[in-house]
Amino acid sequence: MHFVPSRPLVIAVSIALALSACGSNTDSADNQPLVPPAAPADQGAAEVAAVPSATAFVDTIASNQRGDARYATLATNAGVRILGGFLAVWKPLTELVDAGSPAPALDGFPAVVASTWTGVPNDGKPDGTIVNAAVHAANIDYVVQATANRSAAQATQAYLDDRRGKGYSVTEGLGPLTAAWRAAAQQTTTINAVAADAVSVLYNDGGNNTGVAGSANAGFGSVVDLVNLVGNNASTEPAKRFYKYARPYRWSAAVQLLPTLVPAKSTTPATDGGFTSGHSAEATRDAVAMAYALPERYQELLARGLELGESRILAGMHSPLDVLSGRILGQASAAANLADAANAAKKAAAVTQAHATLMAATGTNADSFAAYAQSGTPANDRFADYAVNKANYLRRSTYGFAPIGAVGAAAVVPKGAEVLLETRQPYLSDAQRRVVLKTTALPSGYPVMDDAEGWGRLNLFAAADGYGAFNGNVVLVMDAAKGGFHALDRWRNDIVGSGKLVKQGSGTLRLAGANSWSGGTELSAGVLQGDSATAFGAGDVYVSGGTLIANAPAPLKVAGKYTQLSGATTLELDIGAAGGQGSMTVAGAATIAGGTLRVKFANGYKPKAGDSIVVLSAGSLKGKFVTITVDGYANVTPVYSATGLSLTIGG
Template structure:
């Protein structure tokens, strides 16, 4: 569509209005605009100042908190019988389970309480039978939460559908690495082919209710020794992130039975009954091993292919929920598996950055070739190209709702609900590839500002692993509690070139965008520190995309693409800045300022939303403000010759004719 522009120098408002009434619809391109004449009477506001400081997420004092990433090596399966909170990081990260349950090995005298974390003697408890009610079992500390925990499984298993039963069976019997790869959507076949993944569990056999079927496939695939195409990826999943990852020490320490042993009302999927262990004392419920393994695989795949970040997080948590639907685990078991998986993945990625970087590069080169794309932008598009009919994780809203449910499973907060979030040492690596343009410190702040609120059972561990919401973190900052300056480099491609933050961003800080990339703000934002565009393109995809503060377009471009008028306080554009309004029906694309709009020149480009074509003779309202001062130096309208009219409180545009 041809673009037509007209040019106006910045001048006193009366003269601008006079020229606007005379037409001013030049056929020249905006790049040929006449030099801007500075208006000596125009007062240009200063850029917003925000809070004047950045937010931080400091690592806790290591003299009081032993970081999991530094002590992951203590979590060894062979030491399971002797593991304690003092000696084992995999047990320690789940210590808040003692708010609910005291295992028999810790009942050493009447004075022992669950509050004494880390002070219990290293007792070897070999007498546990694993049968609830037995004297070797343990005792409830919070009976109400534990009862709710088991009742959740009763309700889930008595109400599950046939499809849920099948999914639960497949996720139980298949290798977890194979199962979760369907979270890759359009990339699933390419991934499985490149990894040379196989499984022998493709359906529920007719005799599965009496025969145990074990997967004879290779789970995550074939490693680098025999797979030069994708073997580094396979090795990262199969070896690296599986190190120091056993759930067995925690199971042996906490000694909490599986739900079907607590209640005969739990209905295990019939095809899984033959797989029930005959030795309860070696088959603890907390934490869920399947959930932990699925989390390790899925969260690592999300790191390797951040183009499917939230989809892979969703798939990992789905497998956890399927453990509940199977009747094999309780919600608390699954939550424990998630917590340990997050910590383990972070520890192993951090300890093996070189290996992980090689795997990341191999994953992208191989999958991009399989998809037939050559640019990161096209790869992002391809990764989300399927509909819900072929990609179970194509619908963002569904994924978001499922994530919220799977984090807490309906438990109420039983502890202090106001504790500030802390971010564990090394946790920022979990979102490193998702936000390559953020600094180390900024990634930590993303995790802090998107963390689950405090007080939920099990999740308030000393470091903060239990409160990490990886799905929400994938949508960017949750708050600007300090000022955030982001530099994006479009030449690096991928998320360095374009990204979207979908969280509802609160806080008193300001956002500054620099560089050459494009950042979309799509949430119901309420941050008040202001928005300063010093480079690149910042696009408001929601009516409050730019928050409740001032907007300052010094350089770069502000794009308004909200479904109705963008609400701002004050809006200022300098001669070196640019604005683009994506107009549509109603008030779509308009700027609505409760304060002043100050225009010291710069360009304005008018485009039209898909499906919307205004008619010749229409008058479009572009700006409504308490006061409008100055003008744009040029305005370009796609497909039309047009005449602007500036007033003391706004700007309208008459579409004179088609270009």
């Protein structure tokens, strides 16, 4: 956010305040030089998110090959191993590996191979054993209820998400940029509606899914390459063959398979497992890749990826655990390919090309592109409602299962997972991004999700909203000259913890959560904006440089002390007509050693002559601002008291 001088029609007045002879501010109570309090104490060190000791998926993804399913085991296949939590729900029939077999034990997992499998439950040839009957029953019953109550719109969406290319479908998460992306990628589909005879005819998409890749598409080929490369070594087939868990309609006749998808029903159950969902895994990794290239639509794309997974449940094709595991494998596969050093140049080329091409297509530039990307409304962008996206993402991350494991376990962050936030939070270090993932992780204990590496508990939607906790010093350096999120970002999580935030650099950070961290806030450069009443947590606020903005719909609350030093410091209050909007209240002492107060009026509010506006109230107030500017008014009188500051509007 950048401020420019007021235009001629908007007159700003600067009111010079008296200073002591030595040029310093004074304590009005005894006219002695004002001595500001010290900055909030540092917490000693930044929090870290150590790499877990478990064998890393990003190092072993190449083992996830379709190959001979007989040797796809937890010991030999990364895709099977990452979903090993399913063994607490369902144990597939396996055979021990003979001596000399190419499938050794690993990380304590037994060396086993898949047995012959029919894929038909309760047929007298058991393919496994139900370990947790309650979870299994809830898993299948969820599909029974979902398919019995699906709407016509959901049925149409489920059909399209089944038969259409997943990469094409996920682009719906781009909202105002969808058409431009599809045109640039040269994406096509032959399935845009449900044919009248779809109940008896199998229609396959004749389009090109992700588009035209490489040099054949000079304007967008690098972007298509990025989306394609996250599918390397990402097959769900080994997991399907190892776990041998049937599709929901084979478990229960009460599951109502979508009639238009009956022609797509496999006639060979033994090669048609439900766990894990291939559609869900592909949609997730495509969404992650697109979000990497175009982080201005990060959360919306991720939301679309999980929506496509839920379509598989509504279709009757998959169960919640099938879909949930697809999210896990899809995230891990995308991260492993994005973290591969061999793909560094490809990533950079895709990000650059995506922005250059789409800006040209939409008539935007570096300053206006982000706003355009978010310009949709619920009428023309299904993912325009942030609150709905957030609620749906959380629901689709757990599907309402009750915990079956330890609750309250500390989160771990997989090796390489920090790459998933690389373009969304480019101003953070890799170590900081790992802490963001750690402090925003999903709770522990849910079925399948407590893998040793931490992939199951990642909540990328929440991570895109910044830290979930400050458990140490968080030093944030944003360089506005680099543009994009370096110049402006918003954190919407409710931040807890005992740590301290230190904002540095020329960029702008907006805080919008119901925050309660207690270690304090120190602003030394750039802009720090409070968009909620408790934006700055429960500690002191210390401004040694830059601009602090109060833009909350109610008075912005400083729970401790507020200190503003002299020099290039500004407190901006965006005052509204009702509820104390934009004003600031300080529970402790407010010390104003100098600097500027700028008052703006928001939402069309225009005070009239004679109005007295309380802009700052405190337990106690010492000192004065050197300069006060009030946009639009040439005659304003500041009235200081021992506990606050009000402005009287002149005629």
